[in-house]
Amino acid sequence: MDKAKSEHTYYPHVVIGMIIGCVISCGFTIKIAMDNPVEMDTFYMEKYQQVDHSINTILELQEKFNAKFDLAYSTEKFVIGQNSITIRLSDKSGQPVNDANVMMMLSRPDSNKENKEMKPSHVENGNYTFGPFEITKPGRWQILSKIDVGEFKGYHKNEAYAAQ
Template sequence: MSKVKTERNYYPHAVIAMIVGCVIACGYTIKIALDNPVEMDTYYMEKYQKVDENINHILELQEKFNAKFDLSYSTEKFQIGENSVSILLQDKEGNRIENAHVTMMLSRPETNKENRTLSPSRVENGVYSFGPFDISKEGRWQILSKIEVGELKGYHKNEAYAVK
């Protein structure tokens, strides 16, 4: 009696394993995406659809604003607890501007959950004061400002660090 040699073909098993692996990888990717949603950038303090539609106009107004006005912030550090921020707005000749509409937002760079929109609590001689407000977490914070003077709009971002 002679022995018959049979060959085994693993090719179909490999194809099926690759298809199953791709399905599992796609499902895992979708799970990660749902668990970690994309945070919207709040630099312009408006919905991204509106910014996307009007970005050229926004950038044009920003350029005109930067050519006409100077802006400076009073702080680069926060303490855990009660804080305040002041913004000095003046034109290029050094005249202080008091008739601006200023909105400020405190934000953490990694999340929008702790965003706080603030209005000036006091305006005096071109200095727009915001606060008091509480800072409860250490680390990096962003101070986002939207300033409107007449038809000009300016957007600015300043970073501050909160320490104990």
């Protein structure tokens, strides 16, 4: 007696399953990318095309700025509600610099939706005070500053944390 041997080939089913799985994976990847767009980096407070075009000049100016000036931030913590920040700018000899054009931006690292651009509300003895301003969300914030002093231009980033 001969047993009928039934041979099934699953190879075509596996190939079709893999193709369908790849299509579904691509669909999920596209959906996730559309739901979570990439935010533009705001470190230089300019459009990325402008930064890309002149990055070498920006880095040279930054190096000259760092060699001539010192910068210090007054805070590393925020509270939910009203806050202010003071940036102290001095030259390397310790003399305060009062004639700088300082711009500051508060930003969340994960989104540009809550960016707050500010100019100093008070300047005295090298201390540039920004505020009052409102912090509404707890967590990590970035303090980005752009400073122009004559031919020198500097960009700085400091992190602060907001808590209740």
